[in-house]
Amino acid sequence: MSRQDEAPRYNDVERTDREYTLGTWTRQRDFDPTQIVDTEGPRIVTADGDSVLDFSSQYVCTSLGYDAERVADAVAEQIREVPYVNPGWSTEPRATLSKKLAEITPGSLKKTFYSTSGTEANEVAFKIARAYTGKHKILSRYRSYHGATAASLSASGDPRRVAQGPEIQPEVPGMVKGPDPYAYGSTLDPDESLAYIDEMLTLEGDTVAGVLVEPLVGSNGVLTPPDDYLPRLQEIAHDHGALLICDEVMTGFGRTGEWFASTLYDAEPDIITMAKGLTGSYQPLAATTVTEEIGEYFEDNLLNQGHTFSGHPTACAAGVAAIETYEQENLVENAREMGEYLKAELESLADRHPSVGERRGVGLHQGIELTRSEDERVPFEERSDKMTGETTVLDEVGARALEEGVYFYTSVNTVVVTPPLTITEDHVDEAIEALDAALEISDAKMEA
Ligand SMILES: Cc1ncc(COP(=O)(O)O)c(C=O)c1O
Known part of the structure; x- marks a missing residue:
């Protein structure tokens, strides 16, 4: 039984909220804030x-x-100084944050594109991987969640994709899915699942632009891979001319005891996507960070992507202050x-x-x-x-x-x-x- 069956338990705010807000991922009858x-x-x-x-x-x-007082203060200050300019202008918080991300992300990851949700960060990663490799498919895994819009949900194996029939959102073509390293509940052991992905990439005729994984799966069951899984996956992806895209929307920013789970597993992804912990969620901010080499590619090739709120100064100020807080408070x-x-x-x-x-x-x-x-x-x-x-x-x-x-x-x-x-x-x-x-x-x- 949900709480609306006991109507008097809702206060005015909750009742108004229910009446005028559409709740996420739910039949509205079950929306119970x-x-x-x-x-x-x-x-x-x-x-x-x-x-x-x-x-x-x-x-x-x-x-x-x-x-996190530092983040609250940084946001308030930034709102007073420069609350917004479009992404064609430069601001100090965006420059500082981009440099900082280049320092804390693994390998040669260097340049960052900003958006406002993990969903968009992944959509951007797909476009970049496709433009850079000249290939179009994205290989992800069944037990995964990568976002709520067309391509990111099509790349997700999550029940939320399965629940969404073609009458609402036809799946984006070119999204192929492989097995997961899930020793407890899968018929394949993690080694077999890796070999299966290798074979899939061969059978797809090396048409895959990016292999997309959550290094340590989150909402699909907190699946811990064997220690050598991610570096081996990276090698397999590269052997087939595909990029390794690590979705660190959940695992980034210290959650696993390293800045990024990719570092924990000694992998150097070609693209990392992040959101959530980037500002401690004090502001909506997401990022897609690519290697120096991929960044170079776009010197002469069009990066055909942009958002009004890309690199929003207030959100970037929150990002800088959040990273400082992670650092200073260990x-x-x-x-x-x-x-x-x-x-x-x-x-x-x-x-x-x-x-x-x-x-x-x-x-x-x-x-x-x-x-x-x-x-x-x-x-x-x-x-x-x-x-x-x-x-x-x-x-x-x-x-x-x-x-x-x-x-x-x-x-x-x-x-x-x-x-x-x-x-x-x-x-x-x-x-x-x-x-x-x-x-x-x-x-x-x-x-x-
Ligand atoms: C691993 C992962 N990727 C992407 C997303 C989508 O992020 P958002 O909800 O900010 O769009 C989520 C959200 O939970 C996630 O856990």
């Missing part, structure tokens, strides 16, 4: 006065928590250290709860996959359940944790555990206690 009126550290505060520890960082994006190191602590705590939770099939992930990008049958690895939630609007066991686990005061995002049979990078061991303890209580629900629903 709770008003947030305040934030403190890694917590959000509801209009009812409930303080909720955010162990999801919303959509894995508020990596700085909610008190948040990347904290993600690594807290990640180790969180990992140990989740492993012990998995030992106590038979419905936890597997813990996965690195740094503060972790998750637990649930199962109704330990031996058979039977999921509680099929991928297709995500779009039905029906309440799943995973939803119930999430709701129970929320009652205990901790917010976790659940997706595709996985409880995603991705807190802000600012957390302490006490926060981990608090979250584990809530999860401990919530997992009693899934334990009780296991097959006898």
Whole structure:
């Protein structure tokens, strides 16, 4: 039952919001927003006065928590000085941010194109890869999400693409999909999945412009690849004349305990896309960063892409201040250290709860996959359940944790555990206690 069945529980704001706003990825009947009126550290505060520890960082994006004063000040100052000019002009925050991104991204990544969402960052990456290679296909993987618009959703294997029939948005041609390194739930082991991709590229006749992957898959189940997977994938892509495009929209900016997950896995992608943590989500900003060589190509070739808000000064000012905050507060190191602590705590939770099939992930990008049958690895939630609007066991686990005061995002049979990078061991303890209580629900629903 959703909250509108109990109408009096909505306050004026929530009621107005429901009446005049279209909610995302949902039948509007199920759009059930709770008003947030305040934030403190890694917590959000509801209009009812409930303080909720955010162990999801919303959509894995508020990596700085909610008190990053430096970012708030930078945005306010920039709005007063130069609130906006079109991308044909230069501003100090854009120049500084671009240089900074060249420094913290791996390999020879150098030049950045700005947009305002992870979706657009990927769409831009496709265009650049196609223009640069002269080929047109994009190879991605089934367990992936790359964005909501035509090409980025067509490149996604996510149930959100499957739910969207051709009457709403026909799929963009040239998007091919391969298997994932998902040892727990796939019939192929990660090595076989890599060999399969190699063969696909051959069979596609080397017509693929870019191989697009989330280095450590996020909303499709927090899938951790073997350590050597990404460099091997890079080699395979290059052998077939394709670029490696790493979608670091979720994994970028310290989440895995490195600035980028590509670095964690010793890969040097040709293109990295990013958003979310780039400003700690204090401003909508996304980026597509390409190697020096690709940048050079566009000296004499048209880069046929642009947006009114590309390189928006206020958003870039937030990006610069966010990176300074990650650096000065040692948040990347904290993600690594807290990640180790969180990992140990989740492993012990998995030992106590038979419905936890597997813990996965690195740094503060972790998750637990649930199962109704330990031996058979039977999921509680099929991928297709995500779009039905029906309440799943995973939803119930999430709701129970929320009652205990901790917010976790659940997706595709996985409880995603991705807190802000600012957390302490006490926060981990608090979250584990809530999860401990919530997992009693899934334990009780296991097959006898
Ligand atoms: C890996 C990945 N890529 C792309 C996107 C799309 O980003 P946005 O929602 O900012 O368009 C997301 C969003 O969750 C994501 O997780």
